[in-house]
Amino acid sequence: MKGWVSHEKAVRALTASYAAIAPGEPVRLAKRTSNLFRPRSTTDAPGLDVSGLDGVIAVDETTSTADVQGMCTYETLVDELLPLGYIPQVVPQLRSITLGGAVTGLGIESTSFHSGLPHESVTEMDVLTGGGEIVMATPDGEHSDLFDAFPNSYGSLGYATRLRIKLLRVPGFVTLRHVRFDDATSAAKAITDVVEAAAWEGERVDAVDGTSYSPGEIYLTLARFTDDADDTSDYAGQQIYFRSIQQRETDVLTMYDYLWRWDTDWFWCSGAFGAQNRWVRRFWPRRFRRSDVYHRLLGLDAKIGLGGVLNRVKGVPAVEKVIQDVEVPVEALPDFLAWFDAEVGMRPVWLCPLRTTRPWPTYPLRPGETYVNVGFWGQVEVPAGSPPGMVNRSIEEQVHALGGHKSLYSEAFYDEETFQQMYGGEVLTAVRDRYDPDGRLSTLYEKAVRNS
Structure with a gap:
């Protein structure tokens, strides 16, 4: 202290x-x-x-x-x-x-x-x-x-x-259930039910998030905090957490490992650095398998331009970074994912339900209503000569049309009048x-x- x-x-x-x-x-x-x-x-x-x-x-x-x-x-x-x-x-x-x-x-x-x-x-x-x-x-x-x-x-x-x-x-441990859904509509309905009841099929739910691998393969991970545990999994070592969701119906983690389950592989983004290759992973020191290390590697690549060189070698005309988290009302989640698959085409995406407890003027979500955070991080191929932010602008427009909001930790392209209306400009x-x-x-x- x-x-x-x-x-x-x-x-x-x-x-x-x-x-x-x-x-x-x-x-x-x-x-x-x-x-x-x-x-x-x-x-x-x-x-x-x-x-x-x-x-x-x-x-x-x-x-x-x-x-x-x-x-x-x-x-x-x-x-x-x-x-x-x-x-x-x-x-x-x-x-x-x-x-x-x-x-x-x-x-x-x-x-x-x-x-x-x-x-x-x-x-x-x-x-x-x-x-x-x-x-x-x-x-x-x-x-x-x-x-x-x-x-x-x-x-x-x-x-x-x-x-x-x-x-x-x-307590010290977390038990997980990875529940599969075959479409976004049924997943959205399950999210609504879990949020309302804080339970699923009679078992308490203390935490919930989801992973959508494809339109027909969506999982909700339902967590229950407990003092009782059998053998626990280790996803800071050779095993990879996001892959385990597809492979296991249940799992047990220590509370500490549950909190950082996504950090070791930066969700799934560590694959861009080879850290998910089993031979590379074996020699990649455990203490360096963490999000801030990958973030620094990303910054280094931005300076030396290796990614751009590799894209030119592959014949990729141009790419755009699409690194965003957005919140859409739970009832709009199926429409957003359908649009996202058709227009952007990145998977997996992360799903995390939330409710705000009171009004906040600079991020005006409706209190008591369920939203789903959709997180997607990577890059997409775009035609040569595309205007800057073409894909990100379309995401902004779609999220706004569905009554949602976008986090501002990444690039944003709103005109100033729209931005001030969306993010409490008068209050600020x-x-x-x-x-x-x-x-x-x-x-x-x-x-x-x-x-x-």
Whole structure:
């Protein structure tokens, strides 16, 4: 644990780094790593020193809450909490995602059908605003406007230095049932039933997500948290989790391995680096089979252009990155998947149901209604000379037409008027005017679409 004294020292370093930035100069984090998949402008200007804000401050077991620094990764958070019998109510799939990042940039996982998104377990947070002030924001306090607008603001309203979050008490193991469905309609109906009852065929469901391998092969993975377990599987070694879903009807994991089941192979994206080849995997060190390593390899490829060379050798005219997570109403899932297969054609895709617990102006999903997050990550072949973002633009249009929303961690192509309507532009402007009157921080549109 960091403790309060260490936290206060880190906050002083942060505010000192803010004061060192010349008036009128933009304010941004001095942070080299990221889980974003969109280009960002670079600068040699000094940034905010968040190096000491990467841990757990304290855990209160009487209230089942924890005070956590904004740059604390979920890997560190789980390592601190799980020995105490707790986890965050929602643990995003990748180890290197930070709590502050998941709150300001959204996150999701298999407990989201009952616990919402990560920001919905936050009871209060300290935020360094664009104006240089640290304020404590709560749902019903003086700074409730900042609290409400902060989720999905991506640093355009400030940076969380401390967040108090509600915890979930958990046992040591997770039993899984992989239930197959032969079409999206029946899968969507099952999702609705599981979300409503928190059960399936008489057995409790504590977490649920899904994997769609083809239009006729869709699985829901139903998880039950338990103290009882037989032999557990190990998907951080030679076995590959996403393949096991097709091969096994039931499975058992430790709670720790369940939380990071998708991280080892970055869902299924590690195959692009050869990490799923059994001979390569045998010699690929276990400690390097993790999402942040693959992310760095992807960045290296972007610099040296090896992927482009290989595509030219294969005679591929052009490719477009399609790395997105979208939310559509559960009743629209079959229509979206049918359109996606016809127009994009990427499989597998990840499915994760969620319900928000209250209105959030900057990501306005309807509270109490079931949505399904559809995640797809890769690239598709497009004709030579295609306009930039051709496929991604069509995805945006289809999601909007079906009453859904798109996460903003990757490339976005909305015009500014549409974007402001979809992502609470009026609310964001009002909050920015109060907390960042000099405009030191980039706006959400500048960050998400203009990549500033």
